Ligand SMILES: O=C[C@H](O)[C@@H](O)CC(=O)C(=O)O
């Protein structure tokens with residue numbers, strides 16, 4: 001499992017484009033028939049992708065975790081970004097259609113991932129944080145989530161935000177997770193931007209065609225930088241960083257957070273007049 005370290009905001013602006021990408025960008029999560037996990041020091045985040053073909057893929061328990069099973073001390077959120085598939089946990093098999101999600105509580109048996117059709121494989125996106133208690137595992141159907149309309153076409157940021165794992169709906173120790181889909185013709189996510197001192201955040205951009213990219217902006221509001229992201233790629237956002245992007249084509253993204261406060265609205269809005 002790849003291990004990524006923390007970066008001080010003062011050092012952030014000295015990074016070359018290559019170093020910036022090395023520190024904050026995860027690529028190659030969704031390779032057919034494989035699983036890929038990364039560990040980020042910030043909030044002890046684990047991010048991964050699993051793309052089963054004909055064979056079942058059992059989630060590994062990387063040596064870095066020094067655990068008997070992946071969920072021994074962790075909770076895990078999963079959203080299926082591909083075709084239909086299933087996640088088997090002990091005796092229970094959870095069928096996940098495209099865009100369905102699953103929360104697995106601390107102490108869950110090691111999950112096994114499969115695709116219904118190898119020609120249209122499931123793409124399981126995984127996000128995990130340490131957990132101090134066990135909350136019930138639960139499926140979240142995309143079709144049953146009432147989307148929250150945000151932004152406006154006139155400012156190019158009309159989008160629908162779907163909350164999957166939030167307190168009161170799916171209780172968790174620290175994980176908060178969901179999916180945002182841009183309206184046709186709108187390009188901006190999370191603009192005006194914000195930071196949140198009490199949480200870090202991870203974005204996985206998806207539903208982009210091969211010609212399209214998202215220009216993702218990160219950094220302190222007073223010193224932003226951009227990274228170019230493509231379909232299925234992930235960008236890490238420390239608590240001091242904004243996380244916003246503009247796509248050259250239609251897209252969605254999974255957002256997920258870990259930290260000490262699960263209140264979705266606990267954000268420090270970055271004044272638009274101060275962005276640089
Ligand atoms: O802290 C919250 C996160 O940045 C995302 O939920 C923002 C987002 O999905 C959006 O504005 O579209």
Ligand SMILES: [Zn+2]
Pocket residue numbers: 194195196201243
């Ligand atoms: Zn945020």
